[in-house]
Amino acid sequence: TSAQAALSPSAKYACQRQSPLVCPNQDLVEQLAVLKRARELDLNWESALSYARAIASIKAYPRKIQSAKEARKLAYVGDKTELKVIREYLKSGQISETKSILEGEKYRVLMEFSSIYGIGPMTAQVLYARRCRTLEDVKRFYKDPDNAALEIEEDDDDEDEEKNVRVPERWIEVSLALKDDLSIKIPRREVEQVARMVMHELEEIQPGCLHTIAGGYRRGKRESNDIDIVITHPAADANRVRELCQEFTDVLSKKGLVTHLMTLTGQHSPSSSPAGVIAKAFTIFSLPGSGRSRRLDLIFAVPDVYWTAVVGWTGSTMFQRDLRLHAKSKDLKFDSSGITRRTDESVIIAHSEKDVFEILGLPYIHPTMRNA
Numbered sequence: 001t002s003a004q005a006a007l008s009p010s011a012k013y014a015c016q017r018q019s020p021l022v023c024p025n026q027d028l029v030e031q032l033a034v035l036k037r038a039r040e041l042d043l044n045w046e047s048a049l050s051y052a053r054a055i056a057s058i059k060a061y062p063r064k065i066q067s068a069k070e071a072r073k074l075a076y077v078g079d080k081t082e083l084k085v086i087r088e089y090l091k092s093g094q095i096s097e098t099k100s101i102l103e104g105e106k107y108r109v110l111m112e113f114s115s116i117y118g119i120g121p122m123t124a125q126v127l128y129a130r131r132c133r134t135l136e137d138v139k140r141f142y143k144d145p146d147n148a149a150l151e152i153e154e155d156d157d158d159e160d161e162e163k164n165v166r167v168p169e170r171w172i173e174v175s176l177a178l179k180d181d182l183s184i185k186i187p188r189r190e191v192e193q194v195a196r197m198v199m200h201e202l203e204e205i206q207p208g209c210l211h212t213i214a215g216g217y218r219r220g221k222r223e224s225n226d227i228d229i230v231i232t233h234p235a236a237d238a239n240r241v242r243e244l245c246q247e248f249t250d251v252l253s254k255k256g257l258v259t260h261l262m263t264l265t266g267q268h269s270p271s272s273s274p275a276g277v278i279a280k281a282f283t284i285f286s287l288p289g290s291g292r293s294r295r296l297d298l299i300f301a302v303p304d305v306y307w308t309a310v311v312g313w314t315g316s317t318m319f320q321r322d323l324r325l326h327a328k329s330k331d332l333k334f335d336s337s338g339i340t341r342r343t344d345e346s347v348i349i350a351h352s353e354k355d356v357f358e359i360l361g362l363p364y365i366h367p368t369m370r371n372a
């Protein structure tokens with residue numbers, strides 16, 4: 001089919017390429033990722049995106065790159081800037097700018113600040129400009145009421161859904177307080193354990209729910225930063241989905257399993273999803289016994305958008321970004337809350353994950369190959 005033919009390492013969109021977790025050019029990719037991150041932290045989005053595209057393209061390339069000529073053939077690698085550093089890497093095994101960035105103080109400080117949930121590059125820059133250099137400085141900064149009106153954003157580029165969501169300052173306080181726990185990555189076994197416990201609790205208030213553990217876990221990452229679970233119930237409408245989300249987080253809170261509720265959307269947030277077909281709870285979950293705090297994202301979806309939600313929340317961010325762009329090129333609109341025709345806004349329902357790809361005219365790509 002034409003969709004199959006489009007599946008190639010040099011295809012335009014990341015959602016048309018197989019991107020393994022670890023690729024033959026992994027070291028190059030990691031050195032380029034430092035440049036990308038540094039551009040993000042400098043608020044140079046255009047350059048960051050350009051590196052992100054080059055990185056995603058290299059991730060899908062199935063052989064070790066031997067020459068600049070070979071690299072130039074890849075989508076988004078032909079640009080002068082990228083090609084120059086790749087040439088340097090191929091010659092010396094090292095990108096000198098990457099090395100100097102990693103040795104500098106500013107990058108290290110901004111990386112640490114932006115690792116706090118709720119602190120994005122913009123806020124990290126403000127904190128740095130206000131002479132914060134350690135997390136202790138940041139804590140002190142937020143305790144001072146004169147500093148209260150900081151511009152705060154989530155480190156998240158989910159363009160369509162989350163545009164208007166501001167992260168409240170108390171998240172940052174919570175994240176700072178729990179920083180030691182939250183910075184410990186979550187092994188797969190524990191992701192599964194938390195999901196089992198969560199679904200067991202859910203069964204008590206609403207039997208018959210279906211779920212998929214999404215996020216990096218589903219892409220095969222051995223350790224995750226948080227746990228993302230997409231949930232539906234065959235008979236739930238939009239109202240019931242919102243209700244369930246609310247009810248369930250209440251129950252988990254009462255039982256002490258959820259210690260903090262960072263945000264609950266889908267209530268009266270018009271930006272979240274058009275018909276309120278998705279409700280989200282970003283929480284902090286405390287695993288009994290271990291006592292360790294973990295970030296847990298619960299996404300409740302009506303059955304009609306369950307599979308688009310699963311695809312959306314499986315990521316990666318770049319894979320999802322290109323799903324949207326690819327859909328747009330076909331006059332469709334894709335996001336976690338569904339697929340619609342741009343011409344008449346009619347809704348197209350996907351009945352499986354494969355269906356999502358088929359509707360978008362894409363070859364199916366296994367979750368472990370979506371690490372663009």
Ligand code: 8DG
Pocket residue numbers: 156158161162214215216217221223224225226227228312313314315316317318320336
């Ligand atoms: P990890 O850092 O959690 O280990 O990796 P991840 O699982 O890939 O990242 P994530 O921040 O948990 O996001 C998972 C995917 O969910 C990501 O590719 C984008 C997608 N996503 C949505 N909507 C939203 C949203 O509102 N916020 C966030 N953070 N991600 C969203 O579809």
Ligand code: MN
Pocket residue numbers: 214215216217224225226227228
């Ligand atoms: Mn995740």
Ligand code: MN
Pocket residue numbers: 215226227228297
């Ligand atoms: Mn998440």
